[in-house]
Amino acid sequence: MDRVIRVGLLGCGVVGTGTLQILRDNAASLTRRLGAPIEVRKVVAKDRDKPRHDVVRPEQLSFDPEDVLGDPEVDIVVELAGGLEPAGSWVRRALKADKSVVTANKFLLAEHGHELFGLAEDHGVDLYFEAAVCGGIPVIRVLREALASDSVLALRGIVNGTSNFILTRMQQDGLDYSVALAQAQEAGYAEADPSLDVNGGDASHKLTILATLAFGAKLVPSDVAVEGIEHLTALDMKMAARFGRVVKLLATGRSLPGWDGAPGPLDLRVHPALIPTTSPLASVSGALNAVHIEGERLGPCLLTGYGAGAMPTAMSVVSDLVDVGRNLLTHASGRVPQRAVSSAHLARRAVQAPTAHVGRYYLRFPILDRPGVLARIVGVLGAFDVPIEHMLQESRTPGSKEPVQVVVLTHAARDGNIRSTISEVQRLSGIAAPPVAIRLEEA
Numbered sequence: 001m002d003r004v005i006r007v008g009l010l011g012c013g014v015v016g017t018g019t020l021q022i023l024r025d026n027a028a029s030l031t032r033r034l035g036a037p038i039e040v041r042k043v044v045a046k047d048r049d050k051p052r053h054d055v056v057r058p059e060q061l062s063f064d065p066e067d068v069l070g071d072p073e074v075d076i077v078v079e080l081a082g083g084l085e086p087a088g089s090w091v092r093r094a095l096k097a098d099k100s101v102v103t104a105n106k107f108l109l110a111e112h113g114h115e116l117f118g119l120a121e122d123h124g125v126d127l128y129f130e131a132a133v134c135g136g137i138p139v140i141r142v143l144r145e146a147l148a149s150d151s152v153l154a155l156r157g158i159v160n161g162t163s164n165f166i167l168t169r170m171q172q173d174g175l176d177y178s179v180a181l182a183q184a185q186e187a188g189y190a191e192a193d194p195s196l197d198v199n200g201g202d203a204s205h206k207l208t209i210l211a212t213l214a215f216g217a218k219l220v221p222s223d224v225a226v227e228g229i230e231h232l233t234a235l236d237m238k239m240a241a242r243f244g245r246v247v248k249l250l251a252t253g254r255s256l257p258g259w260d261g262a263p264g265p266l267d268l269r270v271h272p273a274l275i276p277t278t279s280p281l282a283s284v285s286g287a288l289n290a291v292h293i294e295g296e297r298l299g300p301c302l303l304t305g306y307g308a309g310a311m312p313t314a315m316s317v318v319s320d321l322v323d324v325g326r327n328l329l330t331h332a333s334g335r336v337p338q339r340a341v342s343s344a345h346l347a348r349r350a351v352q353a354p355t356a357h358v359g360r361y362y363l364r365f366p367i368l369d370r371p372g373v374l375a376r377i378v379g380v381l382g383a384f385d386v387p388i389e390h391m392l393q394e395s396r397t398p399g400s401k402e403p404v405q406v407v408v409l410t411h412a413a414r415d416g417n418i419r420s421t422i423s424e425v426q427r428l429s430g431i432a433a434p435p436v437a438i439r440l441e442e443a
């Protein structure tokens with residue numbers, strides 16, 4: 001065997017170190033599968049003072065990206081730095097130099113995917129990204145290759161490990177939001193910008209990528225209506241349990257029917273939701289992720305596994321290296337369209353306005369326990385056409401001046417009407433604190 005696949009790593013954090021470990025520990029089986037050994041020429045790190053795992057050999061370590069990007073021997077650039085810049089410039093430069101790229105950078109692909117995949121196509125190289133969505137779950141391969149003969153009607157998932165870890169710890173162990181967040185970050189699940197994990201941004205980047213592949217649509221992150229988990233409280237978790245539900249951050253993509261059988265707009269949303277404890281997604285705990293796909297011919301299909309963490313994510317990076325390496329050895333780079341269809345076949349699809357969505361809600365109104373307050377709330381709900389399915393008012397502790405909670409579960413109502421209800425109720429007298437609205441989904 002005379003061919004070697006030469007790789008340069010940009011980024012040497014949790015996933016970069018995991019990638020080196022798998023490449024070292026599984027070298028023999030990877031060579032057998034690929035048909036050539038993988039050689040890591042350089043590993044470019046950011047922080048000179050950070051202690052390194054012994055898998056990072058001193059002669060490989062560099063702090064200059066030029067050692068990878070300017071090396072004509074490097075076949076595949078592995079970008080694991082995250083964020084938009086300088087990662088974006090590095091990926092552009094690699095593709096323009098006819099090098100294939102493997103990346104875990106969903107932010108970059110969601111924001112600049114059209115440009116970058118176009119560059120890869122123009123240069124006849126691969127841009128692979130299995131690790132960018134749901135860590136170790138091979139969902140990109142499933143959408144790109146396994147479902148080539150089907151049409152995806154809908155997908156719904158838990159696609160951010162950090163927020164799922166936080167919600168699980170809050171629900172199961174009663175931890176405070178900030179304690180659970182610190183634990184998730186310590187475990188290495190967080191993004192380069194950790195606010196993206198809790199404000200729904202990371203999940204919306206992943207949904208943009210998944211929906212592009214699932215629906216063959218040309219999408220950008222602003223097509224997704226996004227709400228994070230920062231405002232969720234232990235009280236709402238307890239209330240959810242009273243109704244046989246748990247709170248999850250869901251990413252949903254649906255192809256809505258149009259007129260005369262034509263495809264209608266896409267419904268793309270990331271938001272917390274109360275789902276029944278009997279739902280398959282309810283038992284997806286901690287850093288686990290899951291994606292439920294509804295295929296027209298396949299029917300339902302649930303993929304689940306670790307969506308964050310060193311080994312699951314690095315496993316996907318290395319599997320991509322094997323695929324891209326095979327393409328290099330057989331001169332078949334670009335054989336499989338990286339986003340299921342080539343850029344020329346991605347079509348712009350209309351997206352449903354968030355206020356037009358019709359769904360059920362959990363509404364919580366903290367009120368002063370005085371006559372007439374409840375009646376006024378019910379009046380506002382009626383005025384905005386929000387039908388009540390269930391209503392409960394907590395009893396007041398004798399002598400307490402604390403507000404009491406009124407919880408309403410609604411039947412289906414328009415999102416716009418729910419928003420109007422909330423702002424109108426807020427103006428009523430006897431309302432002790434801002435009302436809370438969380439979607440109810442059957443997931």
Ligand code: HSE
Pocket residue numbers: 132133134135159160161162163189190191197202307308309
């Ligand atoms: N920050 C991401 C998460 C890492 O928590 O899911 C994996 O994409």
